Amino acid sequence: MMARDSIYAQPQEQLGDFAFSEAVADVFPDMIQRSVPGYETVINLLGVIARRFAQPDSRIYDLGCSLGAATLAMASQVRVPGVRFVCVDNSAAMTSRCAQIMRRRLPDGHCEVACSDIQDVKLENASVVVLNFTLQFLKPADRLVMLQRIYDGLRPGGVLLLSEKLRFADPAEQELMTELHLEFKRANGYSELEISQKRSALENVLLPDTFGEHAERLQAAGFAQVVNWFQGFNFASLLALKA
Numbered sequence: 039m040m041a042r043d044s045i046y047a048q049p050q051e052q053l054g055d056f057a058f059s060e061a062v063a064d065v066f067p068d069m070i071q072r073s074v075p076g077y078e079t080v081i082n083l084l085g086v087i088a089r090r091f092a093q094p095d096s097r098i099y100d101l102g103c104s105l106g107a108a109t110l111a112m113a114s115q116v117r118v119p120g121v122r123f124v125c126v127d128n129s130a131a132m133t134s135r136c137a138q139i140m141r142r143r144l145p146d147g148h149c150e151v152a153c154s155d156i157q158d159v160k161l162e163n164a165s166v167v168v169l170n171f172t173l174q175f176l177k178p179a180d181r182l183v184m185l186q187r188i189y190d191g192l193r194p195g196g197v198l199l200l201s202e203k204l205r206f207a208d209p210a211e212q213e214l215m216t217e218l219h220l221e222f223k224r225a226n227g228y229s230e231l232e233i234s235q236k237r238s239a240l241e242n243v244l245l246p247d248t249f250g251e252h253a254e255r256l257q258a259a260g261f262a263q264v265v266n267w268f269q270g271f272n273f274a275s276l277l278a279l280k281a
């Protein structure tokens with residue numbers, strides 16, 4: 039049984055910044071599924087896209103892996119030989135659980151799990167790099183450098199798969215998408231208190247960009263083609279191809 043997220047169910051006197059703590063890691067599958075419209079579909083489709091782009095004897099990186107859901111989906115679909123998965127997260131609460139899950143679910147030697155800032159990881163010989171709802175937690179000024187490092191670590195024909203919460207330049211669109219996202223959370227059983235406390239906790243931590251900002255930054259990093267392959271309200275998934 040999946041543990042239910044009730045982290046913000048009671049009024050909190052001191053609402054600190056949101057962190058990927060032990061308590062969050064314990065309920066993470068439930069939290070992300072009830073918070074991100076289309077999350078399960080995105081995870082499944084990451085498997086399909088990796089199946090198309092994985093190259094023999096290359097690496098697949100899952101940056102900000104949390105419990106490794108994207109890696110499990112990709113590992114179940116990839117058919118070419120010699121692929122090694124590398125999962126990275128800077129939350130020890132996440133990587134300790136992720137490492138356990140990978141040991142249980144994947145053959146020995148298939149997957150390495152590292153507790154590290156993704157900005158410090160040397161990326162090499164990659165055919166697929168996943169940033170599934172992770173770039174949004176980096177300081178905005180650091181995001182282009184991260185994308186450039188990913189670009190440099192990719193083989194020609196490799197892809198970056200980027201999912202993010204979006205901001206909209208048009209105030210009316212921003213308001214509508216935010217309202218629909220809140221309705222999604224209500225529909226999934228979150229109370230107004232849970233919704234508002236989590237929103238405050240995320241305010242200084244998760245800083246979303248617009249689709250245009252993402253596309254421009256990916257192009258500035260060198261990517262030849264950028265496509266939007268999925269969107270659920272204000273959450274979008276992009277594929278960026280290295281020619």
Ligand SMILES: C[S@@+](CC[C@H](N)C(=O)[O-])C[C@H]1O[C@@H](n2cnc3c(N)ncnc32)[C@H](O)[C@@H]1O
Pocket residue numbers: 058070101102103104105106107108126127128129132154155156157169170171172175176
């Ligand atoms: C929303 S979760 C990602 C969900 C996960 N990719 C999935 O698809 O299930 C964001 C993750 O990024 C991690 N993270 C945020 N900033 C990071 C950084 N600078 N280096 C490494 N991990 C980071 C957090 O610890 C958290 O586990």
Ligand SMILES: O=C(O)C(=O)C[C@]1(C(=O)O)C=C[C@@H](O)C=C1
Pocket residue numbers: 069070073074171203236237240244
């Ligand atoms: O915007 C929100 O309320 C979210 O819950 C989003 C989000 C995310 O996009 O990473 C934030 C933190 C959670 O771990 C899961 C989802």
